[in-house]
Amino acid sequence: MARTQGSHSDITGPRIQTAALKLFAQHGYAAVSMRQIAAQVGVQAGALYNYIPDKQTLLFRLMQDHMETLLDTRRRQAGQGDPEARLRDFVRFHIRFHLERPDAVFIAYMELRNLTPENFARIEELRGNYERDLENILRDGSAAEVFSVPDTKLATLGVIAMLNGVNTWYRSGGRLSLDEVEAVYWSMVRKAVAA
Amino acid sequence: MARTQGSHSDITGPRIQTAALKLFAQHGYAAVSMRQIAAQVGVQAGALYNYIPDKQTLLFRLMQDHMETLLDTRRRQAGQGDPEARLRDFVRFHIRFHLERPDAVFIAYMELRNLTPENFARIEELRGNYERDLENILRDGSAAEVFSVPDTKLATLGVIAMLNGVNTWYRSGGRLSLDEVEAVYWSMVRKAVAA
DNA sequence: GTCTATATCGAGATAGAC
DNA sequence: GTCTATCTCGATATAGAC
Secondary structure, X not given: OOOOOOOOHHHHHXXXXXXXXXXXXXXXXXXXXXXXXXXXXXXXXHHHHHOOOOHHHHHHHHHHHHHXXXXXXXXXXXXXXXXXXXXXXXXXXXXXXXXXXXXXHHHHHHOHHHOOHHHHHHHHHHHHHHHHHHHHHHHHHHHOOOEOOOOHHHHHHHHHHHHHOHHHHOOOOOOOOHHHHHHHHHHHHXXXXXX | OOOOOOOOHHHHHHHHHHHHHHHHHHHOHHHOOHHHHHHHHOOOHHHHHHOOOOHHHHHHHHHHHHHHHHHHHHHHHOOOOOHHHHHHHHHXXXXXXXXXXXXXXXXXXXOHHHOOHHHHXXXXXXXXXXXXXXXXXXXXXXXXXXXXXXXHHHHHHHHHHHHHOHHHHOOOOOOOOHHHHHHHHHHHHHHHHEO
């Protein structure tokens, strides 16, 4: 029988994360109230505080989970081979991973300024780890003279910025398939860093 | 003599815009109160409403002013010549213009979702005008076979995304001068679209 | 673990005196 | 044109019953 009260600890926790992710991405962290999140989950606002100490921690955990999933997934999938193959692999991975979770990506990007300084520093450290991955590929390729970039750090930031742009316009079912998008961006990245 | 009351219509209007620009960029539109803006200006909150009908209109005007300044400045400075010269000119202009006003750029990018649908559509139209400028350069260059891009529209978005990234890390007095940054990005863009 | 009720606070916007 | 005072609303977070 349906009940409107009772214990749901197993499902309420994840549902809070999911609801907050969606609402923060849609309206922004500061514009979303705890009441809205609770309504989306189907509980009263007070019940949220059984799962999170406060709103700030909720935001931080969303961003931390996202960044750690990014790093873990990348670590497991990262290919070997020559620098060009590794770069191609990175481009493909980055586009695909980010297109699969647009809400989390959007939040991890747009809500940095709503983190406390301590939380901000922790997220930035994770982001730095990810960027170093690409930077190493570009440095190895430059050393092997298969790439020629005027500045390894700027090339890293430039490539990531270009790839991040995909999330702002791509919609599945649009003019281009995911494979086509990957091919187009790989073509531009490859040429941009080519010797 | 100093006075704490009286008429200041000539200066209060611009000061509201300046204060709002700074505060919105720093904390986000939704997180900034009208009282904060008023305090920065040096008036009481009620006085703001002699200049703006509401907070939403204040945000919209900031973004509209920014986009129209972008389009006007570009129109006056746009160079002629072959597609490669025009592309180089665009890259240089884009980086320089955007680095000169980081707060306005940040807001025009991050606060789109806080606009009403009508205001959003008007800003997006202005942004489309700017993107078409670059798109025409890439199309002309492809037709002349000095460029080779797999998809003109995606190349446009890719280049702009890459260039926008500069604003996230550049600080004057840092490792690279503005001229060096322009040279590095021009090198990457040129190669990315080269035939 | 969730509920209802509430404490405390600050938001956007307006009214009317000066 | 700016002030003070205030209306109305909703925010985060907590307390205690069930």
